[in-house]
Amino acid sequence: MENRQPDVDPAVVATADDIAAMRTRGAATIADAAAKALATQAERAETTQPAAFERQLRAAAETLYETRPTAVSLPNALRYVLRGMDGETVTELRATTIARAEEFRAELAQAQQRLGEVGSNRLRDGDVVMTHCHSTDALSCLEAALEDGKEIEAIVKETRPRKQGHITAQQLREWGVPVTLIVDNAARRYLDEADHVLVGADSIAADGSVINKIGTSGLAVNARERGVPVMVAAQTLKLHPDTMTGHTVEIEMRDETEVLADDQRADITGERDDDGLIVENPAFDVTPPRHVDAIVTERGQFPPESIVTLMRELFGETTGEPWEP
Numbered sequence: 001m002e003n004r005q006p007d008v009d010p011a012v013v014a015t016a017d018d019i020a021a022m023r024t025r026g027a028a029t030i031a032d033a034a035a036k037a038l039a040t041q042a043e044r045a046e047t048t049q050p051a052a053f054e055r056q057l058r059a060a061a062e063t064l065y066e067t068r069p070t071a072v073s074l075p076n077a078l079r080y081v082l083r084g085m086d087g088e089t090v091t092e093l094r095a096t097t098i099a100r101a102e103e104f105r106a107e108l109a110q111a112q113q114r115l116g117e118v119g120s121n122r123l124r125d126g127d128v129v130m131t132h133c134h135s136t137d138a139l140s141c142l143e144a145a146l147e148d149g150k151e152i153e154a155i156v157k158e159t160r161p162r163k164q165g166h167i168t169a170q171q172l173r174e175w176g177v178p179v180t181l182i183v184d185n186a187a188r189r190y191l192d193e194a195d196h197v198l199v200g201a202d203s204i205a206a207d208g209s210v211i212n213k214i215g216t217s218g219l220a221v222n223a224r225e226r227g228v229p230v231m232v233a234a235q236t237l238k239l240h241p242d243t244m245t246g247h248t249v250e251i252e253m254r255d256e257t258e259v260l261a262d263d264q265r266a267d268i269t270g271e272r273d274d275d276g277l278i279v280e281n282p283a284f285d286v287t288p289p290r291h292v293d294a295i296v297t298e299r300g301q302f303p304p305e306s307i308v309t310l311m312r313e314l315f316g317e318t319t320g321e322p323w324e325p
């Protein structure tokens, strides 16, 4: 990523690059990395002027924010850290910002653990869980169930085009969970063997819609038809405050080469200079609340339609750009 903000520390630009290129990915992990990057910016900001310090922190937040548009955990993390930036001198501003970032990261880890315990209560000994993509919140539920001594098996969807299902399979095998890895197209067939669908979320809208990895909505529709409950594991950090005032969540469109490499495109188009072949690569989709049974958060589980009550309690009615004072 080009550093258009001259005062932004190279470490922050590197974090932003990692998020944009998906070397750092998944909503909670992105939020954690962003908070850490703001702490680094605070540590390294070279100025004795409080106003300049604040400007640098806001520029760093903007650089991080511009990486990927869908996971609201990113602006929520930036907003949380910047709201803790307080003091009359650079020394005070630095200390409060770093402390706030550390607090955010600790709370993130705690929330994930608490959420896992709640989600685990929905799982019974011997259950088979179908997963989509790789979600640390969803995995936390499985980890807690295993710690409770429950035997769990998993059917893991590959998750084209980036195959994050492999990361899920790797983690589950490390924990000793029997894993059946399937291509996405086989999900409906294998739903007959599943007791739960368990996914994470990048954002949750005020009406209870769940925005998660592309393919989640189709899976949820099929699960409903098959009578398999759909559980969404999402810390309250995934609640999207702007949706309370009618905004929609932007769905990231990624590069076509993730779907079709240049040589594969050439195989299709041959010698033609073919602009009639269009490849679309949306990274996320929207699952309507009627296809979701429960949203599991660190504050308990909620039917999707009631999530707005929690959002109002947590965010009030006002938001703005994360870097705005």
Ligand SMILES: O=C(COP(=O)(O)O)[C@H](O)[C@H](O)COP(=O)(O)O
Pocket (backbone or CB within 6 Å): 025, 026, 027, 028, 029, 071, 132, 133, 134, 135, 136, 137, 138, 164, 199, 200, 201, 202, 212, 213, 233, 283
């Ligand atoms: O859709 C994805 C990741 O998409 P990508 O790979 O494109 O970032 C995950 O389900 C959510 O981010 C939740 O993850 P977590 O529970 O870890 O926050």
